[in-house]
Amino acid sequence: MIPAAPLQMQPPRWQQLWREAVRDPCELLSLLGLEALATRISGTAANGSFPLRVPRGFVARMRHGDPNDPLLRQVLPLDDEDRIVPGFDLDAVGDAAARTGHGVIQKYRGRALLIATGSCAVHCRYCFRRHFPYSEETAAAGGWGETVALIAADASIDEVILSGGDPLSLATSKLAELTAALAAIPHLQRLRIHTRLPVVLPERVDDGLIAWLRTLPWPVTVVIHANHANEFDDDVDAALARLRAAGTTLLNQAVLLRGVNDSVDALVALSERGFAAGALPYYLHQLDRVVGAAHFEVSDDDARVLHTALAARLSGYLVPRLVREVAGDPGKRPLL
Numbered sequence: 001m002i003p004a005a006p007l008q009m010q011p012p013r014w015q016q017l018w019r020e021a022v023r024d025p026c027e028l029l030s031l032l033g034l035e036a037l038a039t040r041i042s043g044t045a046a047n048g049s050f051p052l053r054v055p056r057g058f059v060a061r062m063r064h065g066d067p068n069d070p071l072l073r074q075v076l077p078l079d080d081e082d083r084i085v086p087g088f089d090l091d092a093v094g095d096a097a098a099r100t101g102h103g104v105i106q107k108y109r110g111r112a113l114l115i116a117t118g119s120c121a122v123h124c125r126y127c128f129r130r131h132f133p134y135s136e137e138t139a140a141a142g143g144w145g146e147t148v149a150l151i152a153a154d155a156s157i158d159e160v161i162l163s164g165g166d167p168l169s170l171a172t173s174k175l176a177e178l179t180a181a182l183a184a185i186p187h188l189q190r191l192r193i194h195t196r197l198p199v200v201l202p203e204r205v206d207d208g209l210i211a212w213l214r215t216l217p218w219p220v221t222v223v224i225h226a227n228h229a230n231e232f233d234d235d236v237d238a239a240l241a242r243l244r245a246a247g248t249t250l251l252n253q254a255v256l257l258r259g260v261n262d263s264v265d266a267l268v269a270l271s272e273r274g275f276a277a278g279a280l281p282y283y284l285h286q287l288d289r290v291v292g293a294a295h296f297e298v299s300d301d302d303a304r305v306l307h308t309a310l311a312a313r314l315s316g317y318l319v320p321r322l323v324r325e326v327a328g329d330p331g332k333r334p335l336l
Contacts, residue, residue: 191218
């Protein structure tokens with residue numbers, strides 16, 4: 001009798017899709033019929049310092065043959081980002097100065113932001129943490145011990161924010177390990193999760209994640225990040241519906257990006273489409289001035305004109321707050 005082979009544990013589908021992400025800029029351009037753009041690929045992608053990564057499901061939402069597609073522009077590493085521009089820094093928002101513990105950033109009263117991981121399912125070219133030292137600064141190091149102890153020792157902290165990278169890139173069991181430890185801290189009242197995965201890899205919102213969310217003892221807010229209405233499709237809608245059904249509050253924050261959403265029509269469509277999917281518009285961020293992202297910048301004056309026109313066309317609850325993050329400020333700085 002031949003003994004049966006041991007069963008192989010299959011990874012969750014989202015992890016498999018993660019592994020299959022497009023990582024070669026030339027492959028991405030070939031998939032979209034844009035091979036001529038290959039001569040403009042950034043050196044930061046070629047040398048591996050900030051490589052391309054984009055899930056194939058997100059690529060499928062891009063317009064074939066359109067070099068100006070708003071989703072493509074967010075992820076394609078062009079040589080524009082190799083220019084050195086005065087005023088653009090490695091640490092655009094003062095994360096280093098606000099560090100209070102391993103992987104813990106405290107900029108605003110009552111809130112502790114955890115750099116849960118450095119991993120993301122998509123590498124957005126305007127990312128303000130594209131130069132962050134993730135290998136040295138992740139809260140998960142040491143089984144979350146230092147992080148949990150720091151929060152437990154500070155009774156002024158009533159909200160924990162999971163950020164990164166993308167916290168939902170962690171296995172659900174790893175997230176559960178953290179929240180089980182946090183649940184023993186009596187002064188915590190809220191949990192917030194900032195994530196792009198439900199938009200770029202909606203398969204991440206699986207049964208295990210929903211079951212974990214339902215066990216949490218606090219009100220949970222999930223802040224997704226979508227910059228253009230075309231980022232939403234049926235799969236994203238279904239993922240967001242599951243998150244809402246699990247009892248979370250859904251918000252969307254966007255970044256104002258030249259060539260992506262710097263028109264009134266694009267911003268109106270984004271607010272309306274996101275709200276239709278269950279996410280209330282939250283912030284419209286001015287670009288964080290990080291090295292490599294200058295070509296995305298929209299001036300503050302132009303941003304104010306756009307926002308005023310947006311407010312004239314939409315109901316108030318559909319108008320996100322126009323803000324900029326300024327190092328040392330006690331909160332996001334309103335620009336209107």
